[in-house]
Amino acid sequence: MLPAAPSFAAADGPACLQPGAWTALDADGVRPGAPVAPLVASMAKREVVLLGEQHDDADHHRWQLQMLAALHAQRPDMVIGFEMFPRRVQPVLDRWVAGELSERQFLDQVEWDKVWSMPAELYLPLFHFARLNRVPMVALNVEQGLTRSIATRGWDDVPEAEREGVGRAAEPPSAYVDFLFDIHREHARMRGRGDKEASRDEPAFRNFVESQLAWDRAMAEALVAARDKASSAQGVRRWRSASWVAAMCASATASRISSRRWVRPKSDNCCRWLHRPPARRSSPGWQMRYSRCRSRCARQPRRPGWASAWKTIATACAS
Template sequence: MTNFNVSRCSRVISVILMLLGLCVNNATATIIPAKKPASKDCVPLGDWVVPGLGKASQQEIIARAAKASVVLLGETHVNADHHRWQLQTLVALHGVHPNMVIGFEMFPRRVQAALDKWIAGKLSEKEFLRAAEWDRVWNTDANLYLPLFHFARMNRIPMVALNIETKLRHQVAEKGFYGVPMEEREGLTRPAEPSQAYIDYLLPIYKQHDRKDKKAGEITQDDSDFRRFIGGQQLWDRAMAQILQQAVTKSTNSEQPLVVGVMGSGHVLHGFGVAHQLHDLGIQNVVALLPWDSSKSCQHLVKGVADAVFGVMPHVSESFRPQFQRLGIRYEMGRGGAVVLQVEKNSIAEVAELMASDVILEMAGVPIKITEDVINVVKRQAPGTWLPIKIKRDDIEMLIIAKFPALSL
């Protein structure tokens, strides 16, 4: 990560005020002003802070970031303010370094052609989202991201797809990197070994997942399943790092582009994920920037968590309602229906006890034959109603009920 220089002016003023305060107290020893309570607002709204140093100006942060080879912009996917901050930061960076490439975690590599057509102005919004399989692959309200996509198209900034297929991540998590045939690895090279700090960071996250055959206390860093879980996370980081590295090194312009990666904050924090893999690939000048929710504990604002953070409002689910219902699964077609690859935590699908590897055969009596069948049935589902889903699990057909909650007023 990169160290930023913060202005010393405020420090000088603090010293002067401290000396003046000493003089006043000596003259009026019996009058001692009450101390102000310590502020919990470690990252004020609209301010940049360099962890471990203090506040910095927008000009300082953007000027330094624009000199990097790669800038990573983190996010919580459903927080609208995070995406507004990303757009603001992209605009500022583009003003300093117009030769830019933007990579998005939200797209798998196989839809790169759709991104190219979008930038060329050949697709409408609806056509673009359909061609990029947005509802199936990412399934988060596109309105959160469309301002970023329009900014790229308006300025003819190339967009690159950073992600790989969910199926490949699961394969590596289950079998290990070399357990997956080379022709199925999407051109990925073996990830750099994780740091011990990254392993320490991932273990509590792993324990939070359902481990039906083990208790949390039985899981250690040497657990074989946990090591495969790490392998899956590293593969994800490596995949995005490789595309970002290629965008830096394969540019045909005389001036090296500024490559920006838009991704979940988990891939950015502490330099454990994508930055670590970029360093292994020879890209050393990487700047990590994160949005910082005003409700977040100041204990997490430690040196190295990012190069700089920006204060934003925390996510409030009621303030931004998706325009369509979400079941909360990621899937692919196969085995006579839609094969569930992942079930999101706290989703309708999880409550209905839908599980990874289940095959969805019918929804509301409609046979599931193509990708859009699942999307269309779920979108039509009215709030406060129940959706019967016929599935096959371990060669046994069964019916489960997905209960869609009523809209709160």
């Protein structure tokens, strides 16, 4: 998915993207001029959404902020992963989101000038968005020393204790190897080696591919861990809510046997009129007490989730 629609000059010529429009790349091919709202709605349903960038392009970072805001509006229980941060600075990211650090303290404690070579001003709007909306930030990467070590020695010659828990990457697609070879060849040119000395069979290129794959694998593992952590937290919240409903229903069942009334546990018994024999539920008196009791329960401070869970509890317990 690209943030602009292409205008193709010629079949073999360069493709240009028209500002202010979208192009969708999917199983149906290239679809210029795709509407934004369905794309955002579709992305919001995904477990992981990747927002690409050219690191030094400010427009890319503005677009990322726009997309984060759009996704957050539809799915506020999101987390944001950042490529530039090694895992060891995760506690600093947590403190930043919690509002415990100033901007200067944050940049100093993540060692920004060491971990990333781009100006912080390009990324600060993204960091402030996460802080403003209390969206967790996740450090996706490993230390640069690990990737440099793999690029120098190869994956197999790096001791497992130095791999930061990263597993062996899967074999890359041939298209990705081609892409990496172009980068490797460009690096060779910059070092003055020339095209003829750059080869796909040389150890330097194999190590470069393994280094990049380890980088990719590390971020993929961090994304999966963040997803699982978020799913687990949501599961705990749902379990607690379900346990509360179950406790309410158990109390209601016991109350029916003894007095045919539903007495809300640990409350001022404002809901004792909510369970009545079906024949009496249509009476004006029961309806009046039901409305008054429901209103009082919704204002009950001891159970902040009461009003939102009301219909679920009433359906489960009063049937």
